[in-house]
Amino acid sequence: MKRFFIITNRNKDPKMKETLRIREYLEAHGGQCKVAEMEKNSGENDSSEYLCEVPDNYECCIVLGGDGTMLQAAGNVREKNLPIIGVNLGTLGYMAEVELSEVEEAMDKLLNDEYEIEDRMMLQGVPCQGEDKGVGTYALNDIVIARCSSLQVYNFNVFVNDMPLTSYQADGIIVSTPTGSTAYNMSAGGPIVDPKAQILLLTPICSHNAYARTIVLSEHDRVTIEIGKGRGGNIQKLEASFDGGKRMMMQSGDKIDITAAKEVTRILKISKESFLNILRKKLV
Incomplete structure (x- = not known):
């Protein structure tokens, strides 16, 4: 090289x-x-x-x-x-x-x-407003849908492969890759995953549901998150962020489809040290 x-x-x-x-x-x-x-x-x-x-x-x-x-x-x-x-x-x-x-x-x-090269899974998020689909945006760590202004609880409806899965009342939702499991996902109580894994992590942020936990899904699944209405049918406005950088506004009725991207991020590794040993040092 x-x-x-x-x-x-x-x-x-x-x-x-x-x-x-x-x-x-x-x-x-x-x-x-x-x-x-x-x-x-x-x-x-x-x-x-x-x-x-x-x-x-x-x-x-x-x-x-x-x-x-x-x-x-x-x-x-x-x-x-x-x-x-x-x-x-x-x-x-x-x-x-x-x-x-x-x-x-x-x-x-x-x-x-x-050196060795690790292929790290990425996410693609496609916004949907009614029947209109937007342009896909990529993330290596996570896609986060969360409040952007007032302190209130938001309603989220979650579908997997077009089938209803669950609903959350929460401050937001994180969809994370294994690489992103040590970022916001970890802070929100989600599991730490070896970055070479091929899964999706769905973690609610400060959920008001009694037994809300991270849901682990296959890399082949398509997660759809729909923004529900607030109290009294009020329109809720939130923000979707991609790796904490690119942002777009969402409101009640909007959806975002999240899948594993076809592209990957290629990470060069020069150390033979295991992920678990690196993790142990970082968490001390």
């Missing part, structure tokens, strides 16, 4: 010190590097999303930041099918495998092709 594309969270490496260190090390050892030029999305509901043009013919994307930066990078490189590896400049960093103290050793392994 010789051609590297680097995406950096400029807030966590403001002077680009670590980015330039990695680029100089790779180039000194025969690599070719390009650092991404980031552009903030000017869309009204996408103010937190940063875009970059991903060049062709690169072999790897090195991501400097935390898990949030990894999620944005996964979206940036999805159409290029480019494998990514994270250098952790954040806190927990479940997805960013490489610590700053291990950067040179990690770069040597990439240069010498000493």
Whole structure:
């Protein structure tokens, strides 16, 4: 592996010190590097999303930041099918495998092709208003439907493969991949799952149902979440967010179909350490 594309969270490496260190090390050892030029999305509901043009013919994307930066990078490189590896400049960093103290050793392994690639499942969410279906949006971690303003309990009707499953009175609902099981899903009381698994996790947020628990579904299932009406038939307004970035408004009567995407995110792994051992260290 010789051609590297680097995406950096400029807030966590403001002077680009670590980015330039990695680029100089790779180039000194025969690599070719390009650092991404980031552009903030000017869309009204996408103010937190940063875009970059991903060049062709690169072999790897090195991501400097935390898990949030990894999620944005996964979206940036999805159409290029480019494998990514994270250098952790954040806190927990479940997805960013490489610590700053291990950067040179990690770069040597990439240069010498000493790595494995894990295919991580992604989600696709398609909004539905009546008979009209919108454009699908992708997520590596999760799709969250939750309140965006007033403090109130919302009504959700859940269908699987067009069959009614259950209804929730809750603050929101998380549909998560195994990769996203250690994110909002975990905070909401959902299970932690090995990221190589192929399942969907459906977890209510602060449910008022007495025995609401996470529901585990097959990767082949299609989950439909319908926004119900509020008290007295009032229209409820919520927000669907994709990996905490892209957002869209929803209201009573709207639905969203969520399935496993055909595309995957390819994660480069240079360590033989098991997921459970990594998890043990992160949870200490």
